[in-house]
Amino acid sequence: MKTNKKLFLSILLVLLSFPILNAQYGYGNGYGNGYGNGYGYGRQRNSIPQAVETPKEPEKLTAEQIVDAEMPEISEKLGLNAFEEAVLSSTLKKYLQERIEMQILKLPPEKMKEGYEKITLKQDEELKAGLPLEKYEAFVSLQENGFKKVKDKKKRKKKKKKD
Known part of the structure; x- marks a missing residue:
């Protein structure tokens, strides 16, 4: 019991x-x-830590991609024909590639400045030889303005003629 x-x-x-x-x-x-x-x-908790996604760096564009993206706008502003557009495009691609290569080298500031000046002089000489003088000057002024939206001189002339 x-x-x-x-x-x-x-x-x-x-x-x-x-x-x-x-x-x-x-x-x-x-x-x-x-x-x-x-x-x-x-409360439910996940015992596996979550991997934090690092934001991906934007893909660095090649000189060719940069020039191809900007060319239609430049061509429209300057009124280039197919030959002039090809000359300008090839020249810009060539010298932009050289500038990119200089950035990769990470030289001291003085050498970078000298290198950029040399590249700019070579580019100007080649553009002077390949483009008519008026279009070269228009390109230089467009470059100095940082490719901002500048009213075309042709449009101004057309407006004045209509009045």
Whole structure:
């Protein structure tokens, strides 16, 4: 009989402890007391740390891509024909590539300045030889203005003639 009483009391103790344990750990569906870490008790947390995506550097454009993007606008502003456009495009690509290569070398500022001046002089000489004088001067003035939207002289002349 003593064994039956002990067995009965231990089973009763286990059955009565379920509500207490349930209150301690919640119902197993996230409605616990805020403690726990992803086992159905409390707030779910991922034990694997999330990799932070580093923002990708914008792809560096090649000299060819830069010139090809700007050429239609320059051609429109200067009123270039196909031959003049080809001369200007090839010259700009060539010397822009040289400038990019100088930036990659990361020379001291004095040498960079000297190199840029040499490149600019060579570019100017080649453009003078390949373009008519008036279009060369228009390109230089466009370059000095930083390729900003400048009203074309042709449009001004047309407006004056209509008046």
